[in-house]
Amino acid sequence: MKQTNKREPLSRERILSAALDIVDREGLEAISMRRLGQALGVEAMSLYNHVPNKAAILDGLFETVLAEVPSAKRAGTWQVALRERAQALRKALRTHPNTLPLFATRAAVTPGAIAHVEAVLDTLRNAGFSPDEALSALQVLMAFVVGHSLSSYAPQPDDARSHPAYQQLNEKDFPRVHEIARVLDSHDVEKEFELGLEAMMTGLEANPARRKPARK
CATH class of the missing domain: 1.10.357.10 (Tetracycline Repressor, domain 2)
Known part of the structure; x- marks a missing residue:
């Protein structure tokens, strides 16, 4: 029997989880719709069905980190x-x-x-x-x-550090x-x-x- 791999449905929660993973590894400047689409294996345009813009992603990151506060x-x-x-x-x-x-x-x-x-x-x-x-x-x-x-x-980047x-x-x-x-x-x-x-x-x-x- 032929097996098929089902991709996890796209959702706001999944997008924000991927966004936080990118930010943790690469910083806030790495966040873009295109970068998120690549990380999730989808076209960037499909993200807009769940998050209207980059501002909504940043607000969602704020919420996602706060969710770790009991x-x-x-x-x-x-x-x-x-x-x-x-x-x-x-x-x-x-x-x-x-x-x-x-x-x-x-x-x-x-x-x-x-x-x-x-x-x-x-x-x-x-x-x-x-x-x-x-x-x-x-x-x-x-x-x-x-x-x-x-x-x-x-x-801080190494080239931006000061050492008094x-x-x-x-x-x-x-x-x-x-x-x-x-x-x-x-x-x-x-x-x-x-x-x-x-x-x-x-x-x-x-x-x-x-x-x-x-x-x-």
Whole structure:
């Protein structure tokens, strides 16, 4: 009996999975409809039945990475809930460092991505933050997680890297820079991240807007 190989049907999920694989290996600049079509073994035009344009692919990549952040668990306090989500997001960004520019420049626009925004806002509102203060807290938290992850993990081409020669500076003029230069190689950026996250939780807890639980 003659066997036939059935090709997996094209879908938005399959396209986005292929797009993320390309970005992980080659970077965001490698994404195009033609490149995706080649990776999936289809004509580029057939992709438009599932994703209208490249912007939709980038928005979908944003959503796909966020999908690796676990759904919110019942936490004892809002601080614990926010800390766990921040740590989970950092882990997802560390896994897919080539997607970091998306999180630094794009908003959540798909329902799947907005669901994560909703979860954080709900945590803050139930903790007593006003809508405006909840928005500010969300924005600041995202800026910290994404910004610190960018500085820690964003890949750079070899010909774009700078290698500051701190040790060659005049120590009399830059004594503190010389001090930190001696510990740079052993500096733990994960502990640094946790220090910043803890400071942010302390600051949010002291926010005067957090007075009464939000009414449901």
